[in-house]
Amino acid sequence: MAISRAAETTADLEAATEIMTTAFAGDPVWGGWAFPIDNSVARDEARRRWWCFNLASAMRYPWVRLVPGAAALWVPPNGSELTGAEETEVEPLLRELVGTHTDAFLECLGLFASNHPRDEPHYYLSLLGTHNDYRGQGVGMQLLSENLALIDGEGMASYLESTNPGNISRYESVGFRQVGSFTLAGGGPTVDTMWREARPS
Numbered sequence: 001m002a003i004s005r006a007a008e009t010t011a012d013l014e015a016a017t018e019i020m021t022t023a024f025a026g027d028p029v030w031g032g033w034a035f036p037i038d039n040s041v042a043r044d045e046a047r048r049r050w051w052c053f054n055l056a057s058a059m060r061y062p063w064v065r066l067v068p069g070a071a072a073l074w075v076p077p078n079g080s081e082l083t084g085a086e087e088t089e090v091e092p093l094l095r096e097l098v099g100t101h102t103d104a105f106l107e108c109l110g111l112f113a114s115n116h117p118r119d120e121p122h123y124y125l126s127l128l129g130t131h132n133d134y135r136g137q138g139v140g141m142q143l144l145s146e147n148l149a150l151i152d153g154e155g156m157a158s159y160l161e162s163t164n165p166g167n168i169s170r171y172e173s174v175g176f177r178q179v180g181s182f183t184l185a186g187g188g189p190t191v192d193t194m195w196r197e198a199r200p201s
Contacts, residue, residue, distance in 0.1 A: 004146055006062035007071070013056055016064055016071040020051040023129030023140075028189035029163035034108065036101055046097040051127075053093060057082045058126070069134030070143045077121035077156060104185045111182050115193055117159055122195075123151050125160035145174055152199045162192045175199070 024030040037043040063074035130140035
């Protein structure tokens, strides 16, 4: 497998955005619940703009990691997903993208934040996606394993939320364990929170 590299260029951002857009098209949270838009083209474009906004911010750290066909967005210890200025842009962007669903979307983001552990420094896996053209080839899990080896080299723990129950066993196979869950508004999907202890390199 190719060694991952940090996303740095506009082309990298475009590649990572495309990967996440296709990877999460069928996700219980990010595929349908978060973007209840009837027109599939408009739904994909809204999802693409949301991922691009988040990925572009995360590229200020060297932890948007890419290999052909897969990408991971990590937030390093004591980092933040968005800058303070970008936080103020979230609601106007969502009003444009999802209209009346914005309040539920913001509540969802609040649940992600309130369930996030704060007691121990850790790497946060915000997104891990595999492009549909590469699905079933193991590239996403290989990328994850390589990233975790780098994190182990720093002696750091890691955390993620699984928005698809089908992925829990995959995360458990590389050392994560489920530590909690929360359910989104209106009887929406359940999100599982997972933690991986620091390991010696």
